[in-house]
Structures are given as C-alpha cells and as structure tokens.
Amino acid sequence: MTTTVSRPEAAEPSAAAPNPRRWLALTIIAIAQLMVVLDATIVNIALPKMQVDLGITNAERQWVLTAYTLTFGGLLLLGGRIADYWGRKRTFIAGAIGFAAASALGGLAWDGLSLFAARGLQGAFGALLAPAGLALLTVLFTDAKERAKAFAVYGAIAGGGAAVGLLLGGVLTEYADWRWCLLVNIPIAVIAIVLAVPFVPESKAEGNTRYDIPGAIAVTLGLVALVYGLTKAAEPEHGWDSPEALAYMGGGVVLLAVFVIIQKFSKNPLLPLRILLDRNRGGAYVSSTLTGAGLMGAFFFLTFYFQGVLGYTPIEAGLASLPISAGVFISAGVASQLLPKLGAKPLMIAGAVLAAGAMFFLTQIGVTTGYASHVLPGALVLGLGLGFTFVPLSSLALVGVPQHDAGAASATLNATQQVGGSLGAALLSTFALNATTDYAAENLKPGMDPQLAGLVQAEAAVHGFTVAFAWGGALLTVSAIVIAILIKVRKSDLPTEGAVHVG
Numbered sequence: 001m002t003t004t005v006s007r008p009e010a011a012e013p014s015a016a017a018p019n020p021r022r023w024l025a026l027t028i029i030a031i032a033q034l035m036v037v038l039d040a041t042i043v044n045i046a047l048p049k050m051q052v053d054l055g056i057t058n059a060e061r062q063w064v065l066t067a068y069t070l071t072f073g074g075l076l077l078l079g080g081r082i083a084d085y086w087g088r089k090r091t092f093i094a095g096a097i098g099f100a101a102a103s104a105l106g107g108l109a110w111d112g113l114s115l116f117a118a119r120g121l122q123g124a125f126g127a128l129l130a131p132a133g134l135a136l137l138t139v140l141f142t143d144a145k146e147r148a149k150a151f152a153v154y155g156a157i158a159g160g161g162a163a164v165g166l167l168l169g170g171v172l173t174e175y176a177d178w179r180w181c182l183l184v185n186i187p188i189a190v191i192a193i194v195l196a197v198p199f200v201p202e203s204k205a206e207g208n209t210r211y212d213i214p215g216a217i218a219v220t221l222g223l224v225a226l227v228y229g230l231t232k233a234a235e236p237e238h239g240w241d242s243p244e245a246l247a248y249m250g251g252g253v254v255l256l257a258v259f260v261i262i263q264k265f266s267k268n269p270l271l272p273l274r275i276l277l278d279r280n281r282g283g284a285y286v287s288s289t290l291t292g293a294g295l296m297g298a299f300f301f302l303t304f305y306f307q308g309v310l311g312y313t314p315i316e317a318g319l320a321s322l323p324i325s326a327g328v329f330i331s332a333g334v335a336s337q338l339l340p341k342l343g344a345k346p347l348m349i350a351g352a353v354l355a356a357g358a359m360f361f362l363t364q365i366g367v368t369t370g371y372a373s374h375v376l377p378g379a380l381v382l383g384l385g386l387g388f389t390f391v392p393l394s395s396l397a398l399v400g401v402p403q404h405d406a407g408a409a410s411a412t413l414n415a416t417q418q419v420g421g422s423l424g425a426a427l428l429s430t431f432a433l434n435a436t437t438d439y440a441a442e443n444l445k446p447g448m449d450p451q452l453a454g455l456v457q458a459e460a461a462v463h464g465f466t467v468a469f470a471w472g473g474a475l476l477t478v479s480a481i482v483i484a485i486l487i488k489v490r491k492s493d494l495p496t497e498g499a500v501h502v503g
Contacts, residue, residue: 022140025200026150029133030157032096032192035185036126037161038168039068039103043119044299045169045318046178048307053178056112058436059234062429065300066227066422067116071123072130073418074220077270077411078212080131084205088132088139093196095129100189107183118182131411139203163325170318212270218259219270223419226252227426234430236437275401275409283486284396285416287348290479291389292417293424294359297472298324298382300425301432301465302362302375309367309458323376327383328390335391344392345487351388352480358382359473363466367458389479399489424475428468436464 019025043050043064051061083091099122106118137154141147172180229248232238238245263269276282299321306317335347358381365374397413439460444453 018142018146019140019201021199021201022146022150024195025140026137026153028192028195028200029092029136030154031188031195032092032129033133033154034157034161034164035096035099035188035192036130037157038165039122039126039182039185041162041165041299042169042172042181042184043068044303044321045166045307045314046173046181047300047303049173049178049314050115054109054112054115056115057235058433059231059429060112060116062300062425063112063116063227063231064119065296066425067119068123068126069296069418069422069425070223070227071120071220072126073123073415073422074223075124075127075216076131076415076418077408078216079127079129080135080408080411081211081270082128083132083135085211087202087204088136089196089200089202091128092132092136092200093193095125095127095132096189096193096196098125099129100186100193101125103182103185103189107179107186109179130414136200136203140201163322166318166321166325167315168318170313170315173314210268212262212266212268215259215262215266215270218255218262222252222255222259223422224252225249225255227422228252230423230426230430234433239434270408271412272408275412278400279486280399280489281397281401281409283482284393285412286482286486287352287389287479288393288397288413288416289420289423290475290482291352291355291386291393292420293427294355294472294476294479295382295386296421296424297428297468298359298362298379301428301468302379305365305375305462305465309462310371320371320375321379323379324383324386327380327385328387329383331384331387332391335388339392339395344396344489345483347388347392348396348483348487349480351385351390351392352476352483353385355382355385355389356473356476356480358385359469359476362469363473365462365466365469367455367462385476396487396489424472428471431471432464432468434464435467436460439463 047061047064050056050064051058056064079091079095102118102121102125106115106122109115109118134154137150138147141150168184169181172178172184225248229245229250229252232242232245232248233240260273263271263273276285302321303317306312306320307314312320331351335351338347358378361378361381362375369375394410394413397409401409437460440457443456443460448456
C-alpha cells in the first residue's frame with residue numbers, strides 16, 4: 001500500500017553539534033519503519049489461506065486489514081503526542097515491543113476473532129512506533145541538507161516496503177505458512193530494540209503534557225462501530241436495513257460527532273479543528289480519505305481474484321500485484337519534478353482521473369480473461385494515478401500551517417489515508433458480497449451440474465469484484481471533483497520543506 005510520510009513538527013531545535021551516531025540511529029529507525037510498512041501489505045497475499053484455516057467468513061475477512069488500519073489511523077495523533085511528552089526513544093522501544101508481541105499473538109491465532117484482535121493491537125502499537133521514529137529523526141538531523149537525506153532514506157524504506165511486503169507475503173505463504181507473515185516481525189523488532197537501547201538518544205518536548213484521551217477513544221470507537229455496521233450490512237441474514245447494522249452505523253456517526261465536539265472544547269485537542277477548516281487542507285484530507293479507500297479496495301479484491309479465480313500461487317499473486325507499486329514509483333518521481341512547475345491541483349486531478357479510469361477498466365475482468373490484457377494495464381495506470389495524487393497531497397497538507405500545528409497536520413494526512421482504507425475495504429466488501437449473493441441467487445438452479453454450478457459461483461465472485469471496482473472508481477471520481485472545487489492553492493504557496501513524498 002502506498003505510504004505518504006510527512007514530517008512531524010520539529011521539536012526543540014538544537015544549536016549543539018550533530019549527534020555522532022545519527023546515521024546509525026537512522027538505520028535502526030528505518031528497520032522498525034520497514035516492519036510497520038510491511039505489515040500493511042504482507043498479509044494481503046496471505047488472506048485467502050488465513051480465511052480458510054481460521055474459518056473466517058467473506059463478510060468478516062476485511063477485518064484482517066481494517067482492524068490494523070483503523071487502530072493505526074485512529075491513534076496516530078495520540079501516539080505522536082505520547083512520544084513527544086513521554087519520551088521519543090521510550091515510546092519507540094515500547095511500540096516495537098508491543099508490535100512484536102501483537103505479531104506473535106497473530107501468528108498463533110486460533111480463530112478469526114483472535115487474529116482481528118492481534119491486528120488491532122499491531123495498529124495501536126504501530127501508532128506509537130511510527131510517529132516516535134519520525135520525531136527522533138527530526139531531532140537528530142538538525143542540518144537542513146542532512147535532514148533531507150535522512151528523510152529520503154526513510155521515505156524510500158516506507159515506499160519500497162509495500163512492494164517488498166507483497167513478495168515476502170507470497171514467499172512465506174507458499175513455502176512456509178501464512179502465520180510467518182506475522183511472526184517475521186518478531187526478529188525485526190528484536191534487532192531494532194536491541195540496537196535502539198544503546199544507540200538512539202532520548203528526547204522530549206517541553207510544555208503542556210496533557211493528552212486528549214477522550215478524543216482518541218471517541219474517534220477510534222466511532223470508526224470501529226461504523227465499519228462493524230458495514231460488515232453486518234454485508235451479511236445475508238442482516239443487510240442494509242437490519243436494526244443491528246443501522247444501530248452500529250448510527251452509533252459510529254454519533255461517536256464521530258462527539259469527537260468533533262470534544263476537539264472544539266478541549267484545551268489540548270487531538271486534532272485542532274482549525275487545521276481542518278482551511279479550504280485547501282480540508283480538500284487534501286477528503287481526497288486522501290477517498291484515495292485510500294480506492295487503493296485498499298484494489299489490493300484487497302485483486303488478491304482474491306488472482307488466487308481464488310485465476311488459480312495463482314501466493315508468489316504469483318504477489319508478483320501480479322507489483323505493477324501498482326511500479327506505477328507509483330514512476331509517477332512519484334515525475335510528480336516530484338513537476339510539482340514546483342505546475343502546482344498541486346493539476347497533478348492531483350490528473351492522478352485521481354487516471355486512478356478512477358484504471359478502476360473502471362478493471363471492471364472488465366472475467367473468469368477466463370487474461371492478466372496481460374485485463375489486469376496489467378489497469379494495475380499500472382492505477383499506480384501512476386496514485387503517485388500523481390499522493391505526492392502533492394503531502395505538500396498541500398502543510399500549506400499555511402503554523403509551526404505548532406505542523407505535526408498534527410502531517411499526522412492527520414497519514415491518518416486519513418489509513419481511515420479511508422479501512423472504510424473503503426468495509427464499504428466495498430459490503431457492495432461486493434451483496435452483488436455476489438444476488439448473482440448466485442439468480443443463476444444457481446437446483447439440480448444444476450456441479451461443474452456448471454462451480455462456474456456460476458466463480459462468475460458470481462467476479463461479478464462482486466467488478467462491482468467493488470466500479471464503486472472504487474466512483475470514489476476516486478468524487479476525489480477528482482473535490483480537488484477541482486476545493487483546492488485553490490497556487491504553486492508559489494507550496495512549502496519547499498516539511499514533507500517527504502513516498503510512492
């Protein structure tokens with residue numbers, strides 16, 4: 001999955017000599033960041049095997065992804081505050097220990113619920129680990145040129161980790177066991193922790209150290225309730241109009257409204273509302289949410305199409321997903337060069353239109369269609385579109401932000417992408433499963449030849465996937481419209497420093 005890495009607010013600037021171990025510290029922090037990024041994609045390829053082994057239903061399977069992204073995105077802002085005031089090194093180590101423990105729980109999962117709980121804990125500890133690592137880099141590298149190099153290395157790890165996760169997930173699932181897609185985090189975390197203790201320096205921010213715990217609880221529970229309601233809507237025995245689904249979705253909306261109220265009146269808000277009310281930043285966050293939803297849907301459903309319909313092995317499925325990452329790398333490099341010349345808006349509109357077109361192209365897949373003709377072009381163009389969208393987003397989120405709000409503005413951008421992915425996976429799964437159920441009900445007849453019945457079931461599954469792609473394309477189209485209407489920033493307004501753009 002594409003990761004947009006934004007620099008946190010610079011903490012206490014230091015005129016002291018640079019830390020002599022700063023490059024070693026960068027290596028240690030990058031190792032831990034690789035673990036967090038890997039976990040966003042490594043389980044994608046293992047999903048079909050996980051589902052079979054643990055008896056997870058089609059309606060529930062998206063929780064393998066959303067349990068992670070929801071807690072990660074929902075707690076990211078709080079994690080940054082905890083790191084600043086509790087101690088960045090201490091938070092970094094605690095996050096790595098917790099992440100390893102949660103990974104062990106996931107690797108030993110005995111049913112779907114235990115796996116979902118482990119993934120949620122991974123996301124929570126990742127929300128401590130990731131902002132602590134970024135803040136440490138900001139403090140360690142005080143020279144502007146050195147800081148740019150450090151964040152470029154960090155960004156390359158973040159961007160490349162998504163592609164590595166797809167391949168590693170395929171290798172581990174095919175030649176070892178899907179459980180190793182989670183257990184592999186343990187040795188990585190141990191290396192990072194053992195090296196961090198002697199070589200990474202501690203630092204803290206001064207000032208008010210109160211945390212917005214009520215806000216963090218309200219936003220996380222609200223998002224979980226909303227996604228759970230969507231999951232219930234996907235189950236045949238419930239549906240969109242069931243009291244249970246409506247109650248959870250309604251409760252989620254109420255909790256999110258409570259979160260907004262808390263932010264309005266809190267003296268130490270998790271997300272100052274002034275950050276959201278700026279026209280350009282608000283547009284950037286909405287676009288990030290919608291784009292995250294479309295991206296998650298593409299990876300999620302292509303995985304099941306490759307392995308469940310085309311019969312690919314896990315490694316083949318991982319390789320087949322790489323063109324998306326390749327497209328992102330290509331367009332991210334081009335967009336970085338074009339951004340100062342063209343500004344954010346033209347690139348973002350072009351990116352959203354390309355990504356939407358790719359999703360609509362993928363609706364043409366079938367049970368017997370070929371990869372080269374019906375998947376490869378769409379996957380590559382989708383990656384190109386995402387790169388053109390995400391690169392300007394990270395600069396746009398920092399336009400006109402006061403220094404004391406820069407950390408929150410950057411973290412909010414990352415959080416919206418994660419939350420968008422969570423909601424997108426849940427919403428598109430609901431549409432897909434309902435479409436699959438309806439197709440099967442219309443075309444499966446009593447006493448049908450088993451071979452023909454198997455074909456109809458495969459066609460029903462593919463029909464569900466194409467419906468999800470169509471809705472993903474619609475979300476990305478809405479993103480293009482939002483960009484066109486709300487984004488008014490000029491190219492001269494874009495910050496030259498403050499964000500790292502990762503494909």
